[in-house]
Amino acid sequence: MWDYTEKVLELFYNPKNQGTIDALDEPGTAVVFGEVGSIACGDALRLHLKIDIAADRILDARFQTFGCTSAIASSSALTELIKGLTLDEALRVTNREIAEFLGGLPEAKMHCSVMGQEALEAAIYKYRGIELEAHDEDEGTLVCSCFGISENRIRRVIIENNLTEVEQVTSYVKAGGGCGSCLVGIEDILASVQQEKAATSKRLQTELATASQRPLTPIQKINRIQQVLDEVRPMLMADGGDVELYDVNGDVVQVILKGACGSCASSTATLKGAIETRLKEEVLPSLVVEAV
Amino acid sequence: MTVIYLDNNATTCIDPEVLQAMLPYLTQFYGNPSSMHSFGGQVGKAVQQARAQVAALLGAEDTEIVFTSCGTEGNNAAIRAALAAQPDRRHIITTAVEHPAILNVCKQLEKQGYSVTYLSVDSQGQIELMELEAALTGNTALVTTMYANNETGVIFPVEQIGLRAKDVGALFHVDAVQAVGKVPIDLKSSSIDLLTLSGHKLHAPKGIGALYIRRGVRFRPLLLGGHQERGRRAGTENVPGLIALGKAAELARLHLPQVKQEKQLRDRLEQGLLRTIADTQVNGHPTLRLPNTTNIGFKYIEGEAILLSLNQYGICASSGSACTSGSLEPSHVLRAMGLPYTILHGSIRFSLSRFTTEAEVDQVLAVMPGIVERLRALSPFNSDQADWLQDRQAAMAVAP
Numbered sequence A: 001m002w003d004y005t006e007k008v009l010e011l012f013y014n015p016k017n018q019g020t021i022d023a024l025d026e027p028g029t030a031v032v033f034g035e036v037g038s039i040a041c042g043d044a045l046r047l048h049l050k051i052d053i054a055a056d057r058i059l060d061a062r063f064q065t066f067g068c069t070s071a072i073a074s075s076s077a078l079t080e081l082i083k084g085l086t087l088d089e090a091l092r093v094t095n096r097e098i099a100e101f102l103g104g105l106p107e108a109k110m111h112c113s114v115m116g117q118e119a120l121e122a123a124i125y126k127y128r129g130i131e132l133e134a135h136d137e138d139e140g141t142l143v144c145s146c147f148g149i150s151e152n153r154i155r156r157v158i159i160e161n162n163l164t165e166v167e168q169v170t171s172y173v174k175a176g177g178g179c180g181s182c183l184v185g186i187e188d189i190l191a192s193v194q195q196e197k198a199a200t201s202k203r204l205q206t207e208l209a210t211a212s213q214r215p216l217t218p219i220q221k222i223n224r225i226q227q228v229l230d231e232v233r234p235m236l237m238a239d240g241g242d243v244e245l246y247d248v249n250g251d252v253v254q255v256i257l258k259g260a261c262g263s264c265a266s267s268t269a270t271l272k273g274a275i276e277t278r279l280k281e282e283v284l285p286s287l288v289v290e291a292v
Numbered sequence B: 001m002t003v004i005y006l007d008n009n010a011t012t013c014i015d016p017e018v019l020q021a022m023l024p025y026l027t028q029f030y031g032n033p034s035s036m037h038s039f040g041g042q043v044g045k046a047v048q049q050a051r052a053q054v055a056a057l058l059g060a061e062d063t064e065i066v067f068t069s070c071g072t073e074g075n076n077a078a079i080r081a082a083l084a085a086q087p088d089r090r091h092i093i094t095t096a097v098e099h100p101a102i103l104n105v106c107k108q109l110e111k112q113g114y115s116v117t118y119l120s121v122d123s124q125g126q127i128e129l130m131e132l133e134a135a136l137t138g139n140t141a142l143v144t145t146m147y148a149n150n151e152t153g154v155i156f157p158v159e160q161i162g163l164r165a166k167d168v169g170a171l172f173h174v175d176a177v178q179a180v181g182k183v184p185i186d187l188k189s190s191s192i193d194l195l196t197l198s199g200h201k202l203h204a205p206k207g208i209g210a211l212y213i214r215r216g217v218r219f220r221p222l223l224l225g226g227h228q229e230r231g232r233r234a235g236t237e238n239v240p241g242l243i244a245l246g247k248a249a250e251l252a253r254l255h256l257p258q259v260k261q262e263k264q265l266r267d268r269l270e271q272g273l274l275r276t277i278a279d280t281q282v283n284g285h286p287t288l289r290l291p292n293t294t295n296i297g298f299k300y301i302e303g304e305a306i307l308l309s310l311n312q313y314g315i316c317a318s319s320g321s322a323c324t325s326g327s328l329e330p331s332h333v334l335r336a337m338g339l340p341y342t343i344l345h346g347s348i349r350f351s352l353s354r355f356t357t358e359a360e361v362d363q364v365l366a367v368m369p370g371i372v373e374r375l376r377a378l379s380p381f382n383s384d385q386a387d388w389l390q391d392r393q394a395a396m397a398v399a400p
Helices: A006-013 A069-082 A087-091 A095-101 A107-127 A151-161 A166-173 A183-213 A218-238 A265-282 B016-025 B038-058 B071-085 B100-111 B129-135 B158-167 B239-276 B303-311 B332-336 B358-378
Strands: A029-038 A043-052 A057-066 A142-144 A241-249 A252-258 A288-291 B065-068 B091-095 B115-119 B140-146 B171-175 B194-198 B209-213 B280-282 B293-298 B347-351
Touching: A006 A069, A006 B303, A029 A107, A043 A069, A043 A107, A057 A069, A057 A087, A057 B358, A069 A095, A069 A107, A069 B303, A087 A107, A095 A107, A095 A151, A107 A166, A142 A151, A142 A183, A151 A166, A151 A183, A166 A183, A183 A218, A218 A241, A218 A265, A241 A265, A252 A265, A265 A288, B016 B239, B038 B065, B038 B194, B038 B239, B065 B071, B065 B239, B071 B100, B071 B140, B071 B171, B071 B194, B071 B209, B091 B100, B100 B115, B100 B140, B115 B129, B129 B158, B140 B158, B158 B171, B209 B239, B239 B280, B239 B293, B239 B358, B303 B347, B303 B358
Parallel strands: A252 A288, B091 B115, B091 B140, B140 B171, B171 B194
Antiparallel strands: A029 A043, A043 A057, A241 A252, B065 B209, B194 B209, B280 B293, B293 B347
């Protein structure tokens, strides 16, 4: 028997926000839904959002879930977490927060929380008119053919949840849980993510050591900004976008955002924030990013 | 909360009479049956009596019964022995719906150079004898099938299978863990060479089983050591366990004539659920089935959620859904039957015992419609026509 927390059982037996939201033509609001999973996979979630158009804010969230106890509880938790958030805030909700809201999930059930986060993204992208295909992580090489999981998606879940074992990847996105023929492939992806992480932290350490001795010259600053942008670029490209350094003017880093991400004002804001955070952490705390 | 235990194919309660029979062997009669003194010798006599009780249930001779630790050991020992006895034959035939204690042994044997044929089953979980006939060759060392399936209760035509195995000189092993005590078995007039049973499925405790080895079948032991079980299974006997198994076998034999009452309750449950809940179906052959088992698919909802809901009422059942299998894939048995995913994930097995009462069945009938209704209200699916259902059905072709 699964070791569910009281919170999981409470939300399973008495779920909050179940059902659909009717599109009532209420002025100033929009209704949209996003879905992930399928009956073949054994779990599926359709998330309905009512959005205040002017404020870009989630007024109401409801769910319909086909799945086990923790899938239903995770869906309900998601709706509780995102009600009242702006869409940008909601996009920053991670599967980990959903799991934490529930007081934790058994590791083998973590994919239920991932499903919640994916449905949320699907709904918001749909509302913003971003082609789902452009954002579809499943665009990358297919790794697990049993559950249709791409390399990009596996990479992302490894990075976001700090995974180190193949079994964890299976628990989070199901990859490798069918015939098992891709387990070796998942191991390779884990190894490559870990190598990248190790390389980055080593480089940062050396650079920090040098930086502490002398202030950065403009050339060093630009080089390191460029390096950080190069690091985030693959993630943007997986989502159909791209970023290019335009100019550095004192502490103002001017970037050009391209592709699906650039076409949409609010996702640009999110992106700008994310890049800025990394630049502040890895180059100089005083940097600000400006999209041009 | 009182427990309503309808998961007897998973394990059973120990019959109070069985417990009474075994208790003295956990306390005062602790002698080793192999000892020369009479303190141990009296235990040896009890072991012989237990062996006779198990033999009587199967219509076998005492010397044909070897006590084991569990069904898994029996299956492993039987397969290894059958292959060792015919080293020049390198082919095994089994079915796609066997217990892992057979399938995983066969998979390992494939790596060791054996070829294995996994017979398919139809949508009712039944094998086709023609397919068996086509697979049998002079190279076939062993045919191993279950007597009855643990998930669906579907009973295989074992005598027919055995006769065909005989035609090519292959040995025939039957995993009868689910069948013993539920259907009459008479091995005297049978084509079965080796048969596995497990104590905890028939109201004896866990940790004891038995393997029937037809007289004249060459046997190679799995465990080497002392001379216990006439050299066929070394290791000091689990005396309390086998005394319990003996008593349980005797009780099972006495209860066999009343098994139709169990079947009546099973039918009451099954028909009641089908009548009161729409979009349900029985998985498995309608008649060639164990009298105590029903496996029902509740469409559009997921099995684990049903089990947790039943759990609230103290009702114990099991499911073949992916979320309960521990492997992310739904039951290999139901998939081998080619059932649609709407059924696969929402399948629930209720397995009764001679201790099941009509009141318990009626309690399930009372709460189940509400549980299904609640979960269906949560589900985004509600009909086979829903377009969302069709996606990836084809891509996720049923695994072998």
